Amino acid sequence: MTFGVYLPPGTESRSAPALYYLAGLTCTEETFLIKSGAIRFAAERGVALIAPDTSPRGAGIEGEDKEWDFGVGAGFYVDATALPWSRNYRMYSYVSKELPALIEANFQVTPGRRGIFGHSMGGHGALTIALQKPAAWQSVSAFSPICNPVAVPWGEKAFERYLGAERSAWSQYDASLLMRRTPYPGPILVDQGLDDKFLEGQLHPDALEQAARDGGQQLNLRRHTGYDHSYWFIQSFISEHIAWHADRLR
Amino acid sequence: MTFGVYLPPGTESRSAPALYYLAGLTCTEETFLIKSGAIRFAAERGVALIAPDTSPRGAGIEGEDKEWDFGVGAGFYVDATALPWSRNYRMYSYVSKELPALIEANFQVTPGRRGIFGHSMGGHGALTIALQKPAAWQSVSAFSPICNPVAVPWGEKAFERYLGAERSAWSQYDASLLMRRTPYPGPILVDQGLDDKFLEGQLHPDALEQAARDGGQQLNLRRHTGYDHSYWFIQSFISEHIAWHADRLR
Numbered sequence: 001m002t003f004g005v006y007l008p009p010g011t012e013s014r015s016a017p018a019l020y021y022l023a024g025l026t027c028t029e030e031t032f033l034i035k036s037g038a039i040r041f042a043a044e045r046g047v048a049l050i051a052p053d054t055s056p057r058g059a060g061i062e063g064e065d066k067e068w069d070f071g072v073g074a075g076f077y078v079d080a081t082a083l084p085w086s087r088n089y090r091m092y093s094y095v096s097k098e099l100p101a102l103i104e105a106n107f108q109v110t111p112g113r114r115g116i117f118g119h120s121m122g123g124h125g126a127l128t129i130a131l132q133k134p135a136a137w138q139s140v141s142a143f144s145p146i147c148n149p150v151a152v153p154w155g156e157k158a159f160e161r162y163l164g165a166e167r168s169a170w171s172q173y174d175a176s177l178l179m180r181r182t183p184y185p186g187p188i189l190v191d192q193g194l195d196d197k198f199l200e201g202q203l204h205p206d207a208l209e210q211a212a213r214d215g216g217q218q219l220n221l222r223r224h225t226g227y228d229h230s231y232w233f234i235q236s237f238i239s240e241h242i243a244w245h246a247d248r249l250r
Numbered sequence: 251m252t253f254g255v256y257l258p259p260g261t262e263s264r265s266a267p268a269l270y271y272l273a274g275l276t277c278t279e280e281t282f283l284i285k286s287g288a289i290r291f292a293a294e295r296g297v298a299l300i301a302p303d304t305s306p307r308g309a310g311i312e313g314e315d316k317e318w319d320f321g322v323g324a325g326f327y328v329d330a331t332a333l334p335w336s337r338n339y340r341m342y343s344y345v346s347k348e349l350p351a352l353i354e355a356n357f358q359v360t361p362g363r364r365g366i367f368g369h370s371m372g373g374h375g376a377l378t379i380a381l382q383k384p385a386a387w388q389s390v391s392a393f394s395p396i397c398n399p400v401a402v403p404w405g406e407k408a409f410e411r412y413l414g415a416e417r418s419a420w421s422q423y424d425a426s427l428l429m430r431r432t433p434y435p436g437p438i439l440v441d442q443g444l445d446d447k448f449l450e451g452q453l454h455p456d457a458l459e460q461a462a463r464d465g466g467q468q469l470n471l472r473r474h475t476g477y478d479h480s481y482w483f484i485q486s487f488i489s490e491h492i493a494w495h496a497d498r499l500r
Contacts, residue, residue, distance in 0.1 A: 034284065034285055034481070035284055035285070037287030037290060037485065039482070039485060040287065040485060040486070040489075231284075232289070235287065235289060235290060236290070239290075
């Protein structure tokens with residue numbers, strides 16, 4: 001597994017909180033750091049950035065790189081339980097446990113001071129990881145997340161093949177279902193573009209909003225006219241997300 | 251020829267000055283807009299960004315895409331005079347005449363209000379184009395430019411094959427030689443990283459500094475410890491370059 005790390009000025013002598021970014025379908029550990037313009041704001045706010053890859057690569061599973069929305073580049077931040085994926089495709093454990101332990105043991109980041117955010121499939125990952133273990137993540141936000149994956153084609157395809165046909169096993173990886181049951185103990189920021197071509201078919205922020213109302217979750221869901229699903233959208237609001245996390249991680 | 255354009259808010263109703271960015275070896279019209287983080291600052295300062303490609307593509311010249319530092323992706327912003335390049339590889343005319351005319355006829359940019367900057371090979375392009383026709387460009391800056399191409403391997407290789415063996419024809423495309431003879435009628439900003447692996451062998455900012463002294467050029471050449479030749483360097487100082495141009499184009 002490969003990942004990108006940015007350490008802000010000052011980490012030569014003292015540690016910084018770490019903000020984990022989970023990328024979307026087809027992305028790598030490079031995408032966010034190259035395309036988001038985040039580094040300048042992380043530097044200003046004294047936050048480290050950690051950018052993992054979106055799946056294992058080179059596991060050698062037949063067909064793993066044949067589809068852009070499943071397998072390589074599309075780990076969906078779950079621990080697969082179905083063959084042949086269950087041995088390698090364990091992105092939930094990797095991002096929530098193995099990677100933070102590795103980062104905190106090897107870089108000047110403050111143990112236990114962690115924020116998490118992401119985009120699209122990675123927004124889904126950030127929300128579900130924070131909702132599952134809120135004590136481990138002091139801040140959470142998302143750009144254009146897949147809010148209710150059990151009810152949309154991307155999620156149904158991935159969950160059926162990674163987790164099996166039994167839908168009850170899927171709910172632990174669905175932000176809207178999790179939030180309704182056990183909301184995150186703090187506000188969540190979500191930005192969504194209204195010219196996003198995946199909005200109607202795959203993202204369903206309305207479901208997240210309804211879950212927040214039902215579960216008593218503080219949710220700051222902002223809809224932006226004229227913005228699409230791309231990293232141009234992320235570039236436009238990245239400074240506000242970095243500030244959101246920095247305020248809560250300091 | 252393909253190019254990227256960013257128009258800042260407000261250009262629905264009024265025009266903006268245009269800032270042309272010339273990219274370096276192997277880059278395309280996408281590189282700068284994706285990797286530099288410039289758009290946010292262009293938006294704030296009301297400047298349009300124009301990002302041309304670095305060469306013709308698909309001209310069909312034998313071997314055109316065989317070398318990373320010559321041919322496709324490596325037009326060097328000259329008008330080739332030697333066969334077989336002279337028909338297609340006319341980047342000087344394209345960037346200095348054809349493209350601005352096309353942009354000013356088709357987008358909400360103010361005719362004749364133009365700045366130019368670039369990186370590495372594109373820094374060389376920006377400096378030479380501004381020095382050749384200073385009245386056409388109200389502002390100029392560069393990141394890590396090839397300052398004295400007639401004296402370094404990249405420049406010698408490209409100029410010999412694009413322009414022929416007669417070195418006297420090369421000088422019109424050498425910023426240090428041009429500046430010594432006819433300085434630009436205003437200050438020039440150049441940023442250079444001191445951990446740049448091409449600094450000693452290819453870039454030669456000392457030559458530009460000497461030419462500025464000899465020619466009476468106002469040159470703000472800044473050397474930065476710890477920065478390399480990458481777009482991380484550009485990301486770190488892009489806001490200052492956008493401000494430099496905006497102050498002079500408004």
